[in-house]
Each structure stands twice: as structure tokens, then as C-alpha cells.
Amino acid sequence: MAYSCSLFHSSLASKSNFRSLHHRSHRSSNRPAPTVISCSSSSTFDSSSATSSSNNSPSPQKNRRHADENIRDEARRHRSTAKNTLSAKYVPFNAGPDSTESYSLDEIVYRSRYGGLLDVQHDMEALKKFDGAYWRELFDSRVGKTTWPYGSGVWSKKEWVLPEIDPDDIVSAFEGNSNLFWAERFGKQFLGMNDLWVKHCGISHTGSFKDLGMTVLVSQVNRLRKLKRPVVGVGCASTGDTSAALSAYCAAAGIPSIVFLPANKISIAQLVQPIANGAFVLSIDTDFDGCMKLIREVTAELPIYLANSLNSLRLEGQKTAAIEILQQFDWEVPDWVIVPGGNLGNIYAFYKGFKMCQELGLVDKIPRLVCAQAANANPLYLHYKSGWSEFKAVKANTTFASAIQIGDPVSIDRAVYALKNSNGIVEEATEEELMDAMAQADSTGMFICPHTGVALTALMKLRNSGIIGSGDRAVVVSTAHGLKFTQSKVDYHSKEIPDMACRFANPPMQVKADFGSVMDVLMKYLGDKAPKH
Secondary structure, eight states: OOSEEOOOOTTOHHHHHHSOTTOOOOSOTTSOOOOOEEOSSBOSSOHHHHHHHHTTOOOOOOOOOOTTOOHHHHHHHHBOOSOOOOOEEEEETTOOTTOOOOBOTTSOOOBOTTSOBEEEEEOHHHHTTSOHHHHHHHHHHHTTOOSTTTTSTTGGGHHHHOTTSOGGGOOOOOOOOOOEEEOHHHIIIIIOOSSEEEEETTSSSSSBTHHHHHHHHHHHHHHHHHTTOSOSEEEEEOSSHHHHHHHHHHHHHTOOEEEEEETTOSOHHHHHHHHHTTOEEEEESSOHHHHHHHHHHHHTTSSEEEOSTTSTHHHHHHTHHHHHHHHHTTTOOOSEEEEEOSSSHHHHHHHHHHHHHHHTTSOSOOOEEEEEEEGGGOHHHHHHHTTSOSOOOOOOOOOSOGGGOOSSOTTHHHHHHHHHTTTOEEEEEOHHHHHHHHHHHHTTTOOBOHHHHHHHHHHHHHHHTTSSOTTOOEEEEEOBBGGGGHHHHHHHHTTOSTTOOOTTOOOOOOOOSSHHHHHHHHHHHHHHHSOOO
16 A cells, blocks of 8 residues: 555544534544554655644644645655555456456456446455554545545545556545535424434535546546547436536546437436536437437447446445445444435445445444335336346336436346345335425425435335334435426425425415515414414
């Protein structure tokens, strides 16, 4: 490993800033700091800070870098010359121990020789040379910093993501480190729960969790282009969020991006993002599954790198959200994590992140996972309800949760594996249920997307059935920012959605422009809101 990681005492200020104040620590504050060892990439801080901290004396002020030096230059100057001992490679997904098929991450390959999915496999024996306490301290030490590239919630776990990439090749917007929101009022009012949390992955650079994976994929493409591999641009099929993330990261790196979008099936806010970032956008008269079929055919013929979740690199970034949840709970494991599912890569990514933490000794168990689907696009739910009998794709119908309007998900095998190995559950939400849940959440101070409404509906159903208990700690993953879906909110609160009661609509009150009329309306409103004794 290559960065000189002077490791330090558990009282680092960055840890307390990142975590909620009420969390219960299960580690002794008197435990000795881990041994200083050499890891890959540049140092996150120097050994003098650890020494000063142990003596309770002020840390020496760090000299600011030269005016003509940026953070990449600074990281390069501090980089260790020690040999990196960590590695990762592509292997067939869920291959048996006898499989010898593997590929370098520098190869352009998306499927195994038999047509199956690939997975990124890390050298776990090399990672296990360092104990769980070491990894916890290392990851915690990087939170809230601007040291390149560790200020990113993804690249702060670089050793578990792309251990061999040069930091100079990384394309990052310091994504991740997203808010873990204590949904106090929503939990108490609608569910009778005190320990409900919403992981706001949509509070990110382009407004969705897709940034977590795209920084990894575009960084690897940046590396491939420097290695003179045949890559001219990067392409994706998208229902909105993938194209926004791809176009932004490609624009930052100066790499051409090509986007296939289903015509008239995504919001204007989602459509404008790739256009604004300079992507070459093709609006195609088909649905997402049709766009996906076309982009796979095109990337087989042209030097365009495929960016959809068929490509397992993105999942390496997305899994860091699971690790981040554990960090924010001071490495305590929640009981449940509920993830909206469409193309189904994300549920596997969360499983992979939690499982790596368990296998490497950071935690001793993993949470139960729930995948939540829209009833209008629910092939995984139907597969689950059939007892995991033969999977059948469906024709996805229109749903307000447009990013998961997918009837033939690429990552079905990954999702089933994750759910079976986490004692997981699949639930669904009708259009009315998901829109009502979104309105209820918004009424308690959130501003969520319809996909999060799907996940909250799943939570409500499992809570009402008693599967999730009142004392359980549950985390709902919010995958996109509500500002991308304002039209659906306008339609709901205007009660303009056909065949939907919009029970929690809150339309504006029309009032005449005179004092008496305004006073009458306000007196009635305040009377209704006054505490009843």
C-alpha cells in the first residue's frame, strides 16, 4: 500500500463532525492507536499530528501549499514511493472457487466468456493484513478533508474501490459524505418509530446517487485513455439520473459523452442536465429497455465505453454509501436498509459494501436488506413472491418513479444474490401509495423524490405487518433530489393526477386582496392548528 498513514487516536475531530451526536460508541477511547504502516497513495496527514494529540498539546499549523500548486500537485508531492500491495480484477459474478476466468480492470470487457455478469473482486487476503480497527481509523480520518482525492466519500475508501489507479487519473467532485437524516417526526407520526433514518444520496453533485458510481467509471476511462486504449467516448442508456452523472463527470474530464434517452419519459430537470453538460443526447422513441438494447449493440461496434450498471465498476463506488452509513452510526449496524430498485445494481452494491465490512472485521454482521419496487415496474417483486422461481421480465408501465421504470433489469442475478444472503425482502408500491408517502415525508420537512416514496411505502407496509419493529433502526436510501421531480409534486398538490385522491395535497388558498378576507382565512387556519386542551 502506498500512502503513509500515520494513525492516530480515535478522538479525531472529523469523526464527531460526521456522526450524529446520539450515537453509542462501542469502542474504548483509550484503545491505542494502530501501528503506523504504509498504504497506497498520498498521505492524509502527518505523524506529528498524532504525536501532538497524544500529548494534549496544540498541533503545529500546517503550511498552506504554494499559490501555483493545486491539490493534485500537493498530493503528488507528498506521495509515497512504497510499492502498492493491493489489487482488484474482473471475475464472473458468483463464480465458483474452481473458476480461473479473470480480467484486468484495464481491459474493456462487460460480460464473462459465457455471457454472464462480471464483478470486481478485490484481493481480500491483502486487505486482511490490516485489521478492522485499522480500516475504521483510516476511513474516519479522511472525512471532511480536502486532501486529494480523499475528500470524496468514495475515494476516502480508495483501497476498497480502485486500489491501483493513480490519483492523477481520478475524476471527482468530492461526491458522497451525504447526510444521514434523522426522520424524527415522520417516524413518530406515521410509523411509531424513534430510530428511522433517511440516507440522502440525492444530495450530491448532480442530484442522485449515480455520482458515487460514475466517479469510479469515468476515472477508469480516464486511465484507459491515457493508456491509449480504444476509447473515444462514454455512452449510456438512461431514465435521467445516469445520464446526468455521466455527462457531468465526462465534462469535468474533457471526455465526450453519448446519452440514449427514452423520448417523453423523463422530467425536464433530468433532461436538461446532460444537455447543459455538453453530452451528445439522442432522444429515442422507445422505453429504457429499448435504449439499453441499442446502447449495448452500439458499444460492441464503436469505441464507446459502456457506462450502464452492466459495467460492474459503478457498483464499486455505490457500495461506499453502505460503508458510509456504518461510519455515521459509529460502526454500529442498522437492523434494516431499504433501497429502491429498478435496474437492481444498487441493492447488490449496498450488500457488497456491508459484506466487505463484515469480512474485514469492521463490523460483525450485516443489516437485512429490502428492495422496493414500483408496482408498475415490479419484475423482482413478482420473482420474490413466486418463491424465486423462474424470472420473467415485464413490460414496465409508466410510473412517477421514472428512474426505476425498468421491466428487464440487467442486475437481476446480483439482486437475488444480495437478498438471499441478507435474509432480504422485496416490497412494492402503487402509484397512489408512493405519491402519498412522498407527500407525507415532505410534510415533515423532507423534500424527497418519488423513488424514495417507493422505499417509504415498503417501510410502512413492513412496519404495519410487524416485520419491522417499533424499536428497530431502519435506514431508507433516498436516491435522488426532490428538486428533479417538482412537476410530479405540483400535479399532486394541484390534484391534477387522474384517478388519484391526492389525500395529502396542500394547494394554495385563493383569497381576495382585502384585509377582512385575509383575516378571516388566517383566523380559521390558526383556530384549526391551535392546541386542543
